[in-house]
Amino acid sequence: MSPSSSSPHAFRAIDVIRKKRDAIELSREEIEGLVNGYTKGDIPDYQVSAWLMAVVLRGMTRPETAALTDAMLHSGEVLDLSSLRARKVDKHSTGGVGDKTSLVLAPLAAAAGVAVPMISGRGLGHTGGTLDKLEAIPGFNVNLPVVEFRRLLEVCGCAMIGQTAEIAPADRKLYALRDVTGTVESPYLICASIMSKKLAEGIDALVLDVKTGSGAFMKSEKDAAFLAELMVETGERMGKKVIALITDMDQPLGNMIGNALEVVEVVEVLRGGGPEDLRELCLELVGWMLHLGGVAKSVTEGKEKSARLIASGQALERFRQMVELQGGDPLIIDHANRLPKAQHTMQVQTNKSGYLGSMQCEHIGTACVILGGGRERKEDSVDPAVGIILHKKVGDRVDIGEPIATIYYNSEPKAERARQLVVASCEISESAPSKKRTLVHRVIGKSAGAD
Amino acid sequence: MSPSSSSPHAFRAIDVIRKKRDAIELSREEIEGLVNGYTKGDIPDYQVSAWLMAVVLRGMTRPETAALTDAMLHSGEVLDLSSLRARKVDKHSTGGVGDKTSLVLAPLAAAAGVAVPMISGRGLGHTGGTLDKLEAIPGFNVNLPVVEFRRLLEVCGCAMIGQTAEIAPADRKLYALRDVTGTVESPYLICASIMSKKLAEGIDALVLDVKTGSGAFMKSEKDAAFLAELMVETGERMGKKVIALITDMDQPLGNMIGNALEVVEVVEVLRGGGPEDLRELCLELVGWMLHLGGVAKSVTEGKEKSARLIASGQALERFRQMVELQGGDPLIIDHANRLPKAQHTMQVQTNKSGYLGSMQCEHIGTACVILGGGRERKEDSVDPAVGIILHKKVGDRVDIGEPIATIYYNSEPKAERARQLVVASCEISESAPSKKRTLVHRVIGKSAGAD
Numbered sequence: 001m002s003p004s005s006s007s008p009h010a011f012r013a014i015d016v017i018r019k020k021r022d023a024i025e026l027s028r029e030e031i032e033g034l035v036n037g038y039t040k041g042d043i044p045d046y047q048v049s050a051w052l053m054a055v056v057l058r059g060m061t062r063p064e065t066a067a068l069t070d071a072m073l074h075s076g077e078v079l080d081l082s083s084l085r086a087r088k089v090d091k092h093s094t095g096g097v098g099d100k101t102s103l104v105l106a107p108l109a110a111a112a113g114v115a116v117p118m119i120s121g122r123g124l125g126h127t128g129g130t131l132d133k134l135e136a137i138p139g140f141n142v143n144l145p146v147v148e149f150r151r152l153l154e155v156c157g158c159a160m161i162g163q164t165a166e167i168a169p170a171d172r173k174l175y176a177l178r179d180v181t182g183t184v185e186s187p188y189l190i191c192a193s194i195m196s197k198k199l200a201e202g203i204d205a206l207v208l209d210v211k212t213g214s215g216a217f218m219k220s221e222k223d224a225a226f227l228a229e230l231m232v233e234t235g236e237r238m239g240k241k242v243i244a245l246i247t248d249m250d251q252p253l254g255n256m257i258g259n260a261l262e263v264v265e266v267v268e269v270l271r272g273g274g275p276e277d278l279r280e281l282c283l284e285l286v287g288w289m290l291h292l293g294g295v296a297k298s299v300t301e302g303k304e305k306s307a308r309l310i311a312s313g314q315a316l317e318r319f320r321q322m323v324e325l326q327g328g329d330p331l332i333i334d335h336a337n338r339l340p341k342a343q344h345t346m347q348v349q350t351n352k353s354g355y356l357g358s359m360q361c362e363h364i365g366t367a368c369v370i371l372g373g374g375r376e377r378k379e380d381s382v383d384p385a386v387g388i389i390l391h392k393k394v395g396d397r398v399d400i401g402e403p404i405a406t407i408y409y410n411s412e413p414k415a416e417r418a419r420q421l422v423v424a425s426c427e428i429s430e431s432a433p434s435k436k437r438t439l440v441h442r443v444i445g446k447s448a449g450a451d
Numbered sequence: 452m453s454p455s456s457s458s459p460h461a462f463r464a465i466d467v468i469r470k471k472r473d474a475i476e477l478s479r480e481e482i483e484g485l486v487n488g489y490t491k492g493d494i495p496d497y498q499v500s501a502w503l504m505a506v507v508l509r510g511m512t513r514p515e516t517a518a519l520t521d522a523m524l525h526s527g528e529v530l531d532l533s534s535l536r537a538r539k540v541d542k543h544s545t546g547g548v549g550d551k552t553s554l555v556l557a558p559l560a561a562a563a564g565v566a567v568p569m570i571s572g573r574g575l576g577h578t579g580g581t582l583d584k585l586e587a588i589p590g591f592n593v594n595l596p597v598v599e600f601r602r603l604l605e606v607c608g609c610a611m612i613g614q615t616a617e618i619a620p621a622d623r624k625l626y627a628l629r630d631v632t633g634t635v636e637s638p639y640l641i642c643a644s645i646m647s648k649k650l651a652e653g654i655d656a657l658v659l660d661v662k663t664g665s666g667a668f669m670k671s672e673k674d675a676a677f678l679a680e681l682m683v684e685t686g687e688r689m690g691k692k693v694i695a696l697i698t699d700m701d702q703p704l705g706n707m708i709g710n711a712l713e714v715v716e717v718v719e720v721l722r723g724g725g726p727e728d729l730r731e732l733c734l735e736l737v738g739w740m741l742h743l744g745g746v747a748k749s750v751t752e753g754k755e756k757s758a759r760l761i762a763s764g765q766a767l768e769r770f771r772q773m774v775e776l777q778g779g780d781p782l783i784i785d786h787a788n789r790l791p792k793a794q795h796t797m798q799v800q801t802n803k804s805g806y807l808g809s810m811q812c813e814h815i816g817t818a819c820v821i822l823g824g825g826r827e828r829k830e831d832s833v834d835p836a837v838g839i840i841l842h843k844k845v846g847d848r849v850d851i852g853e854p855i856a857t858i859y860y861n862s863e864p865k866a867e868r869a870r871q872l873v874v875a876s877c878e879i880s881e882s883a884p885s886k887k888r889t890l891v892h893r894v895i896g897k898s899a900g901a902d
Contacts, residue, residue: 017633021507045497050632053504056472181501182468 013037013047020054028067035071039170045177052174052183060188065230066237068188072196075170079117079146079202084153086115089293091285092198093209094190094227095127096216097365098252100262101209102130102160104269104282105289107318110157111309112286112302114293117153117201118160119167123374123382126215126365128262131162132374136259136340136384140328156321168196187227195234205241205292207285208232212441213250215361221246221441228444236446241292243445247281248437251359251394254278258373258387258408260339267333270316277393277439283307284440292447340385342408346415348422353399356392357429364388364425367418371409386410388422395433464488464498471505479518486522490621496628503625503634511639516681517688519639523647526621530568530597530653535604537566540744542736543649544660545641545678546578547667548816549703551713552660553581553611555720555733556740558769561608562760563737563753565744568604568652569611570618574825574833577666577816579713582613583825587710587791587835591779607772619647638678646685656692656743658736659683663892664701666812672697672892679895687897692743694896698732699888702810702845705729709824709838709859711790718784721767728844728890734758735891743898791836793859797866799873804850807843808880815839815876818869822860837861839873846884 011033019026034051037043060068081088091105106116120142123129131142142162144152152159163172171193178184198206208231211217212224228244235242254275256265268274269282283303290302309315316333324330332338368374372383385408392404405422409415462484470477485502488494511519532539542556557567571593574580582593593613595603603610614623622644629635649657659682662668663675679695686693705726707716719725720733734754741753760766767784775781783789819825823834836859843855856873860866 014631014633017504021504021633045495046500046628047632049497050500050504050634053468053472053501054508054633057505057508177497180465181498182465182472182505183501 011037013043013051017047017051017054020051020058023058025061026064026067028063031064031067032071035068035075035170039075039173048174049177049181049183052178052181052189055188056183056186062230062233062237065188065191066234068192069195069199069234070238072168072170072174072192073199076168076200077166078200079150079167081115081117081150081153081202083150084115086113086157087205087293087295088115088117088201088203089205089207089289090116090118090198090201090203091207091209091289092194094194094211094217094224096211096249096253097127097361097368098254098257098262099128099211099249100133100254100266101278101282101285103133103263103266103319105286106158106160107270107322108282108286108306108309108315109289109293111314111318112290112305113295114157114289115153116158116289117149117203118158119163119197119201120160121163124378126362126369126374127217128257128259128365128368128374130160132382132384133259133262134160134328136263137323137328137332138338138340140323141326144326152322152325156318156325158318158322159326160322163197167200171196187223187230190227191230191234195231199235199238199240203240205289206235207288207292208242208244209285210244210246211249212246213248213361214359215252215365216249225442225444232445241447243288243292243443243447245284245288245443246441248439248441249361250437251361252364252390253281255390255393256387257364257368257390258371259382259384260341261387261389261408263332263339264336267316267319267336270310270319272310281439342385342387343410344408344412344415346407346409346419347403348405348407348419349401349403350398350423350426350428351400352428354428354430355432356394356396356398356404357427357433358394359427360425363421367421367425370418370421371407371414372411383410388418395436397432398428462488464494464502468498468502468505471502471509474509476512477515477518479514482515482518483522486519486526486621490526490624499625500628500632500634503629503632503640506639507634507637513681513684513688516639516642517685519643520646520650520685521689523619523621523625523643524650527619527651528617529651530601532566532568532601532604532653534601535566537564537608538656538744538746539566539568539652539654540656540658540740541567541569541649541652541654542658542660542740543645545645545662545668545675547662547700547704548578548812548819549705549708549713550579550662550700551584551705551717552729552733552736554584554714554717554770556737557609557611558721558773559733559737559757559760559766560740560744562765562769563741563756564746565608565740566604567609567740568600568654569609570614570648570652571611572614575829577813577820577825578668579708579710579816579819579825581611583833583835584710584713585611585779587714588774588779588783589789589791591774592777595777603773603776607769607776609769609773610777611773614648618651622647638674638681641678642681642685646682650686650689650691654691656740657686658739658743659693659695660736661695661697662700663697664699664812665810666703666816667700676893676895683896692898694739694743694894694898696735696739696894697892699890699892700812701888702812703815703841704732706841706844707838708815708819708841709822710833710835711792712838712840712859714783714790715787718767718770718787721761721770723761732890793836793838794861795859795863795866797858797860797870798854799856799858799870800852800854801849801874801877801879802851803879805879805881806883807845807847807849807855808878808884809845810878811876814872818872818876821869821872822858822865823862834861839869846887848883849879
């Protein structure tokens with residue numbers, strides 16, 4: 001009866017905005033209309049940003065979240081990897097400090113017989129990005145056309161590239177808008193963003209590493225678990241096998257933070273060494289990848305199989321092959337000095353003896369960004385050489401004068417700022433922490449009891 | 452400690468959006484920064500629309516509402532009417548159907564000795580607009596420059612114009628954005644929009660007519676009272692005398708709806724006739740205007756004074772003078788046939804006998820819009836001649852075959868749609884309604900006991 005009822009079937013963005021504002025569930029058609037209209041440029045930024053804010057404050061139902069993911073996924077191409085015989089499995093992390101597991105997992109899982117078509121992102125904020133780490137390897141090319149990506153997967157079983165223009169263009173446009181309108185922090189929008197991109201890889205199964213703690217985007221375990229459940233359910237609605245591990249990010253993962261340094265640590269792990277926490281998490285994640293990928297009956301079997309592939313050197317060989325196929329210098333594996341190297345180092349010491357009680361993990365990540373190892377703005381370039389090596393982890397004994405970390409730097413003033421931040425982020429306590437935080441807090445998903 | 456802390460004092464719209472999203476109170480400086488940045492074009496639409504949606508869903512505190520009103524008010528000029536000796540008083544209505552009180556009140560209050568610098572709007576949605584009614588008078592010019600507006604106020608004591616480019620430009624820009632982003636319906640934003648424009652008139656006092664009922668924007672009395680309190684408090688914080696009357700809009704005000712028809716009814720009231728409800732509301736509102744304007748000791752005295760000015764013909768003479776000064780044809784007052792006239796009329800009858808139990812008042816307004824008397828889109832032009840005359844009001848006896856209304860039209864198919872809508876909006880009941888709704892539900896404001 002209202003004047004606007006003269007064309008009742010025409011899609012109007014304003015109606016969809018109002019419904020979400022008033023907490024009324026949107027239909028699949030309404031969500032598709034909005035996403036497609038925005039991607040095509042028919043719906044302006046200012047309407048979509050109002051809708052995004054309504055989503056942040058009103059939330060979404062599970063069917064709405066699935067419909068949004070689906071609409072974003074189908075805004076672009078879904079890779080056709082049906083020519084690959086192996087099951088296609090990927091891993092995605094919500095981002096942390098020192099998290100270089102992707103570089104270990106892709107060749108390791110490929111060596112075990114699953115295909116890993118990994119499309120990754122760059123670092124933003126205090127977290128590192130897989131693409132930045134890969135590009136620390138001289139010559140490594142993360143910008144491959146889809147045909148080349150597919151060929152490498154056939155040859156090597158794994159390939160690691162950046163997002164292409166064809167993959168989920170709606171997500172690129174929406175993410176850029178969310179970034180400037182205070183609408184990043186919504187589990188529903190985060191879920192749709194991650195899952196649309198991952199499902200566009202044409203995968204069969206996905207292992208999610210949802211970080212929680214002072215270095216994660218989701219500081220509380222409750223928020224992390226909520227996001228994990230959302231992503232698992234959304235993936236399952238689309239017929240994929242999805243599992244999520246809630247893992248600890250209350251201190252950096254491993255000892256090295258910074259792009260070239262992290263490649264060094266990846267090689268250490270693939271050689272059978274490396275820090276215990278990083279090694280353990282890699283085995284947990286790859287165990288799940290192999291189990292969901294159908295090459296291990298259980299997660300334990302997957303872990304054991306992977307341990308053998310590391311011990312035999314096959315995992316490292318697969319990494320060498322991938323680096324070479326993507327144009328990188330494979331000699332960095334045996335000659336770490338061929339990686340970009342910072343000009344100076346500086347020791348970080350505490351002014352107090354005791355135990356390393358806790359770390360403000362986000363600040364360690366920020367210290368690395370300050371050194372030039374990450375981006376303060378999207379358009380910034382990254383210095384691959386700089387970074388931090390931690391000599392102490394939470395729970396370790398620390399004495400005055402003993403270095404807790406070494407800073408690798410190319411600018412003295414930046415190094416001094418980073419040093420102060422590292423010192424400030426370490427809490428030294430009188431006694432050793434009573435209980436060690438476990439690395440894997442929970443496993444969420446239908447197959448969660450598979451171990 | 453975060454990367455962005457390098458310029459801690461720079462104003463960033465994103466920070467203001469995030470704070471409002473997280474329900475943290477904004478400072479006066481933050482609100483000013485946003486409004487000024489948007490008015491100047493430094494802050495894009497898409498950031499402001501996200502902020503507006505956060506305001507709709509999070510609300511605003513009273514200091515925030517006052518700061519927003521103030522920032523919008525000072526985005527443009529505040530009229531300097533200090534040359535006028537009389538106190539300057541205006542009336543504003545939140546919009547209804549058949550509400551032509553402004554045309555009665557301006558000359559009536561001016562005749563009583565207060566100055567009425569009235570800046571009005573056009574009809575939108577189902578409600579009419581004062582400017583459209585004035586323009587039904589051949590030659591009447593609502594687009595006067597400020598100097599001419601001031602001169603007319605000095606000569607005549609009242610003048611009625613449209614919003615100028617100098618008055619609250621932030622409101623014009625914000626309103627256009629709200630209209631397309633589902634962010635109109637917020638009492639805080641409505642308050643700031645109304646009060647910034649009214650306070651820009653340089654007035655001393657303001658009488659607010661906040662409508663409630665099926666023909667009002669605020670259907671529930673609770674919502675109407677909340678908005679009224681907000682506007683009164685905001686005006687008082689700025690040192691103005693403000694009173695709000697919550698008045699009934701469950702059926703059209705008076706009998707005539709449509710621009711030229713409403714001018715006819717205005718003249719009737721100024722002559723001492725006209726329908727009872729319209730006459731009564733005009734006297735209530737003008738009583739308050741005169742009381743706040745300092746020319747009546749009480750509202751009752753203001754009403755009595757006004758009744759005498761009507762009886763003596765002075766109010767009508769003032770109307771005639773205003774029409775003439777603004778270029779309109781003063782002969783319409785004695786010769787209604789000089790007003791635009793519809794070509795055809797159609798009787799509306801009910802198919803049932805009984806009592807008119809209630810009216811869907813918004814639909815009566817929409818019926819007038821369908822006839823061409825209002826706008827479906829902003830850019831539409833208005834047909835001043837068309838409209839509806841009601842022969843029955845709620846509570847009246849109705850018999851089959853007896854006309855309840857007459858439609859004045861220029862297009863047969865539109866008239867038929869309007870007729871159906873009028874019939875559908877009238878509920879005929881077996882017995883007379885037990886209780887008549889009062890016209891003035893409540894009075895809100897510091898002076899509320901002044902009568």
